[in-house]
Amino acid sequence: MLELVDATKTISLPFGSPLHVLRGVSLQIAAGESLAVLGRSGSGKSTLLGLLGLIDTLNSGSYKVDGRETVGLSDKESANLRGTTFGFVYQRFCLMNHLSAFRNVEAPLLHRGGIAWRQAVINALDKVGLADRAWHKPDQLSGGEQQRVAIARALVHNPKVILADEPTGSLDVATGRAVLDLMVELVREAGVTLVVVTHDPQIAVRMERVVELVDGVLMEGRP
Ligand SMILES: Nc1ncnc2c1ncn2[C@@H]1O[C@H](COP(=O)(O)OP(=O)(O)OP(=O)(O)O)[C@@H](O)[C@H]1O
Numbered sequence: 001m002l003e004l005v006d007a008t009k010t011i012s013l014p015f016g017s018p019l020h021v022l023r024g025v026s027l028q029i030a031a032g033e034s035l036a037v038l039g040r041s042g043s044g045k046s047t048l049l050g051l052l053g054l055i056d057t058l059n060s061g062s063y064k065v066d067g068r069e070t071v072g073l074s075d076k077e078s079a080n081l082r083g084t085t086f087g088f089v090y091q092r093f094c095l096m097n098h099l100s101a102f103r104n105v106e107a108p109l110l111h112r113g114g115i116a117w118r119q120a121v122i123n124a125l126d127k128v129g130l131a132d133r134a135w136h137k138p139d140q141l142s143g144g145e146q147q148r149v150a151i152a153r154a155l156v157h158n159p160k161v162i163l164a165d166e167p168t169g170s171l172d173v174a175t176g177r178a179v180l181d182l183m184v185e186l187v188r189e190a191g192v193t194l195v196v197v198t199h200d201p202q203i204a205v206r207m208e209r210v211v212e213l214v215d216g217v218l219m220e221g222r223p
């Protein structure tokens with residue numbers, strides 16, 4: 001499904017030597033697989049997730065999504081591929097605060113047109129148990145509920161891959177566990193590929209496979 005070969009990400013700084021954030025990372029992720037990316041703060045986890053989600057570009061190497069090389073795609077091609085392939089979940093939920101849960105979940109569908117989207121939004125909110133909170137704005141929801149809205153938004157357009165960056169990082173342990181359980185269940189049900197960045201070994205054990213980033217170098221297997 002996703003195939004990164006010898007990818008590097010280097011950031012030039014205004015002074016001093018450039019920062020080598022990812023150094024020759026190769027990673028193949030099969031369709032339907034679940035993978036945890038562990039690593040210390042600053043090891044490059046979010047950067048890797050940004051590359052996988054076509055939010056960021058590599059400096060060298062190759063990245064194929066569903067067999068299609070993404071290096072050299074135009075911004076528009078890349079945005080289209082991103083929109084149809086990926087759903088994103090972030091630590092700080094990243095909901096639009098002035099919009100209701102319904103409007104937030106609707107967002108990934110808006111550029112598509114069609115008439116089935118309304119029902120898709122209702123179904124997605126129903127799956128995360130928030131059908132009765134559709135018209136609440138984020139500040140009228142608990143943290144766990146906000147992350148459930150974000151999960152509904154990530155899944156509403158039937159993406160092939162969910163990329164989650166510390167999805168339970170803003171939640172207390174019990175809520176975090178419940179949210180993770182829900183995400184894993186929904187992803188499995190939909191046959192979706194899941195990549196979760198986390199510091200938390202308890203989350204990592206729930207994934208089929210674990211890799212670790214150490215200073216921008218990827219290690220396969222549990223640390
Ligand atoms: N745009 C940027 N400009 C300068 N440095 C950057 C930029 N993006 C990332 N970095 C640096 O690259 C390194 C890796 O960052 P990244 O956000 O990928 O780490 P992380 O593993 O996700 O950390 P955390 O667990 O704290 O979220 C960090 O040292 C960071 O300061």
Ligand SMILES: [Mg+2]
Nearest residue numbers: 045046047165
């Ligand atoms: Mg990060």
